[in-house]
Amino acid sequence: MANLPIIGSIVVLGGAASVGGVAMELSKPKGRNISLAKNKKPSPFKMPTRCEFFAIESSSAQTVKKIEESKLQAEIKKQGDTSLWEQLDKYCNVDWKIYVAQRSPSGYKKWVYEKDDQIKPWKVIP
Structure with a gap:
């Protein structure tokens, strides 16, 4: 050059x-508009809208079973402890999983919520 x-x-x-x-x-x-495709299929990674409840089956084996909220609520109301359900409802707004157990401190089984149960590595069984 x-x-x-x-x-x-x-x-x-x-x-x-x-x-x-x-x-x-x-x-x-060509343009500044960004269009996102609408996906009509449900996402496999969808988070639950509310927490899940688990009933402790065995503390020694660290096993739990999923329990429906409506069933648990009915059983707690049947035992006459509305304050327990109010407490569980409050924790449900914060935590994704709530672990409860039927224990018999006074001779008959009743549903209880204990903080120590919430941090254990539970295994879900069918």
Whole structure:
């Protein structure tokens, strides 16, 4: 390029610059709108809208079974302990999993919630 006259150098350089400019223009996105595809299938990673309740089957084996909220609520109300259900409802707004047990401190089984049970590594059984 050193042997070319000044006008030839400008044309050659200008042509390269314009080709580069066209490539840059073609690579720009056409619009600023970003459209997301709507997925009508349910996500396999969907988080529960409310916590899940688990009944402790065996403390020594560290096994639990899932229990329906409505069933647990009915059984707790049947034992006459509305404060326990209010407590569970409050914890349910904070934690994803609530572990409860039927224990018999006074001779008959009743549902109880204990903080120590919440941190144990439970195994869910069918």
